[in-house]
Amino acid sequence: MTNASTQLPRGRILVVDDQRNMRATTALLLRAEGYTVSEAATGDEALRLLASGPVDLLLTDLKMEPMDGLTLLKRGLEVAPRLQVIMMTAFGSIESAVEAMRLGAYDYVTKPFKEGELRYRVERALERAKLQAAVDTFASEFNQRHGLSALVGRSPAMRELTTRLLRVAQSDATVLIQGESGTGKELVARALHAHSRRSSRPFVPVNCAAISETLLESELFGHAKGAFTGAVKARTGLFEEADGGTLFIDEVTETSPTFQSKLLRTLQDGEVRRVGESTALRVDVRIAAATNRDIELEVREKRFRQDLYYRLNVVMLRVPPLRERLEDVPALAEHFLERANARSPRPKRLSASAVEHLMTYGFPGNVRELENLVEQAAALAEGDELLPEDFPLRPQGRVAPPPGLPAQEERAPGAPTGLSLAEAVEEAERRAIAQSLERHGVDLARVADELGVSSTTLWRKMKRLNLRPPPDVVRD
Structure with missing residues (x-):
């Protein structure tokens, strides 16, 4: 029969309780499960042990003298910020549990506890410690390999994204990456590839909005010689180039229903057929697709095939906008x-x-806008130290709309808009484009660049939102 200690993940646990019998009994139980366990009778002794060597989990009583469990929790996290903490309390008070969780505890258990409950909570805490260690390793390795520390931040939103990414990376599951323009969706796709079993094979990106509809099929699937006017020789498509690796399909919602149908067939069959050929070729490709639109709205509005959406959305990774993780701004700016x-x-x-x-x-332009601001300030600032005046920020108040658009109503901060989420997003998009058109007039290339979209995407959005360019702009 296999010993229990070989079945469970090993971990280093520090048990702190001023009641000797309770401390010894808890430590004995955990040692029987194969964990390495240290004991401390006081908070001061516990802090010395934390400072002297690595500890994965602190299991501490709440009510102790002279240092109570909450004080030990705070000081312990100062010594070891990645430490997992489970609070033991005989009082079962929800107030003390909530306070402990607010201060950084992972969990709490009420004394007297059942052995099975303690085992379960300890296992969960140690699994979380392993996962956090993997996230930290991921951040360091990925930055060293790619120089892309902008992907990983200290904020809870980015840690949640990174944790989810690491979990799915080792599988071959298709991933749909959703986020606003400038948030770093391609960086997420590259990280996914870098930590997958396919990392030694090609990572091939394609931006659907940057290629005309007529050329996109040929670009992805390839074509035979003479398949159409200008096809003077056969061409290998990006699916074939990515064989064994990852194909990143960016702005997938910018494609037509006809193309979506062909893409769906390829994903279902695992085969590509070059334009002008009848023979299908097998390909082994992991798909990561991305969009800056509300793809569920696109499905409801019949602009994106529902069956393709379900095929792509096996795992969703949402990249948070920078305004939701402003605590990452200092590190990103540096x-x-x-x-x-x-x-x-x-x-x-x-x-x-x-x-x-x-x-x-x-940061309506997200990480890309911050990068632009820092590079601009570094290039133009007169002194050696960058000051607030070196960072001219765009106004974020009301936008004066061009003729034909209703003015934005004055509202108190936090007041309801009366719009659904989809309507609010569309209204914000309309006003952002209108504001940029006012600033740049006929220079639509600058408008597209400022908004972080391609010229093709800009025209499509203007058409959908019924926004007209200045009268002297002629589309080529």
Whole structure:
């Protein structure tokens, strides 16, 4: 019969309780499960043990003298920020449990507890410790390999994304990445590929909005010689180029229903047929698709095939906009400045006031906009220290609409808009484009660049939102 200790993940646990019998009994139970267990009778002794060597899990009583469990929790996390903590309390008070969780505890257990309950909670806490260690390793390795530390942040939103990404990376599941323009969807796809079993094979990106509808099929599936006018020789498609690796299909919602039907068939069969050929070729490709639209709305509005949506949305990864993780702004700004300094003979540094200034901004252009702001400031600032005035931020108040658009109503902050989520997103999109058109007039290339979309996507959005370009703009 296999010993229990070989079946369970090993971990280093520190049990703290001023009642000797309770402490010894708990430690004995955990040692029987194969864990390495240390004991401490006081908070001060526990802190010395935490400082002297690695501990994965702190299991501490709440009511102790002279240092109680909540104080030990706070000081213990200062010594070991990745430490998992389970609070033991004989009182079962929801107030103490909530306070412990607010201060950083992973879980709590009420004394007297059943052995099975303690085992379960300890296993969960140690699994979380392993996962957090994997996330930290991922951040370090991925940045060293690709120089893309912008992907990983300290915020809960980015840690949640990274945790989910690591879980799905080792499988071959198709992944749908959803996020606003400029959030780093391609970086997420590259990270997914880098940590998959396919990492030694090609990563092949394609932007559906940047290629005309007539050429997209040939680009992805390839074509035979003479298949159409201009096909002077046979061409291998991107599906074939990505064989054994990952194909990243960006802005997949910008495609037509006809193309969506052909893509669906390829995903279902695992075969591609070059344009002009009748023979199908087997391909082994993992698909990561991305969109900056509300894809469920696109399905409801019959602009995107429902069956293709379900085929792509096996696992959803949502990339949070920068305004939802402003705590990542300082690290991101430092990263972009370090990169700018590497190309400059005169290095700059960020002032604390500049960082505070940046953190008051909503970043409609997301990480891409922050990168642009930092590079611009590094290039134009006169002094060696970047100050708030070196970062001109776009106004975020009301937008004066062009003729034909209703003015935005004045509302108190937090007041209901009366719009559904989809309507609110569409209204924000309409006003962002209108504002950019006012600033740049006939220069639609600058409008597209400012909004972080291709010129093709800009025209499609303007058509859908019934926005007309200035009268002297003629589309080529």
